[in-house]
């Protein structure tokens with residue numbers, strides 16, 4: 001089922017809609033936000049210069065640090081009293097980035113999430129166990145707004161308290177689980193440990209995002225919770241989760257491109273790339289009024305699929321994110337993404353996917369230590385066997401990344417556990 | 432044959448002590464103990480009074496625990512006692528992975544736990560050579 005016919009517009013209808021909204025958004029931003037006016041004036045660009053969709057390439061990029069400098073609410077396009085909700089993304093470095101939403105923006109958000117829930121097969125009488133964190137983080141509230149729009153029952157259980165999560169699955173017979181993929185995996189493991197059988201729960205659908213995950217992780221989650229999972233994408237700076245989501249084809253995430261205009265650029269040169277080419281995703285909001293955003297550099301590396309999907313939707317799709325242009329580690333001159341290490345680990349029987357990549361440069365050469373939590377399956381009373389396991393892990397990482405790394409097994413649950421976002425990389429090199 | 436408990440010990444301060452304390456609190460007595468270690472981690476091997484209680488207590492503290500079979504033999508307490516016992520294995524071409532001694536023993540014999548490649552074959556040759564193999568019940572009485 002399709003939630004909104006806008007998801008199935010023809011190419012021409014879509015482009016007309018997008019151009020009209022883009023022109024409105026540019027005007028709104030230029031006339032009301034000091035930051036955008038200054039950026040436009042510097043290069044002599046006027047809102048009227050945006051005559052075609054292609055003209056978007058004339059607009060300067062907006063980056064996360066631009067948002068940080070505007071902290072807390074420097075990029076509002078409306079008087080402050082029009083804002084009804086605020087979210088922020090955690091600032092691991094410096095100030096957080098803040099997003100203000102008008103009632104219109106919350107409606108857009110709810111609409112996007114309702115489309116995603118519908119894509120995954122949700123119906124009005126479904127129960128959504130929303131185990132995304134509620135708070136400044138956009139996960140919890142975003143799903144909540146969409147659940148309300150759909151008319152489903154949303155249980156705002158938030159992240160954590162695993163025992164209560166399991167009890168809720170059993171007692172309320174929740175149909176949908178929404179949370180980060182690593183927490184979904186943890187809940188699956190915990191269900192098995194608690195001796196709760198799949199017959200006792202009623203989950204059918206998992207909607208997971210906000211962090212990187214691989215196909216191997218997906219298989220494990222689907223098996224351990226008896227569900228089909230859907231990848232969801234979004235970011236606080238643009239709105240939150242729901243910018244894009246997979247349909248039942250599980251072949252790329254449908255971008256809600258009547259609300260967000262996507263481009264792929266070469267992250268080094270900034271030049272716009274064609275559909276099918278890999279690069280950094282850049283997003284422009286088309287319908288937001290509180291904090292319109294023009295050409296935001298997401299740092300997420302992906303590519304776009306323009307063809308109509310088997311599901312009938314014509315919205316452009318983005319492929320699974322292969323990494324972040326700033327997460328990319330350059331080790332001994334080789335480009336490595338944490339997701340590659342994860343993929344290598346998951347190929348080994350009995351391994352726990354909790355790992356930490358520790359990069360140092362003791363002298364002039366990079367050294368990489370990958371810490372992996374040992375498990376009962378991997379453990380042996382003989383050192384010989386343990387060394388064999390380490391060599392196997394090493395070999396698997398080597399074939400995936402081409403890198404020779406040092407592998408250290410550590411005790412279960414000793415690495416930072418992820419009920420929120422997992423710490424996967426510690427880079428202590430002074431580059 | 433007897434059951435040995437092995438525990439994965441991360442190279443962090445106090446982890447061996449923590450494992451031993453855990454057993455103490457669970458009322459489990461340690462009969463024999465050895466630590467096999469590498470630069471990065473260690474493997475604590477134990478023969479204890481109650482395998483199930485020990486495993487449960489350690490797992491509750493998030494240790495990885497494994498039970499495996501070892502062969503426990505009484506070695507005569509005289510010159511070359513251990514040598515002649517090991518020679519039995521050698522003659523039968525059975526590989527010894529590791530060996531360690533019990534904490535206390537009888538005045539006239541030492542007791543050792545051995546991990547061998549082929550435990551059945553080792554039991555056979557020890558029996559054939561009249562070596563004294565201890566069962567779990569024998570170990571109880573030590």
Ligand SMILES: [Zn+2]
Pocket residue numbers: 247248249254309310311312313
């Ligand atoms: Zn589709």
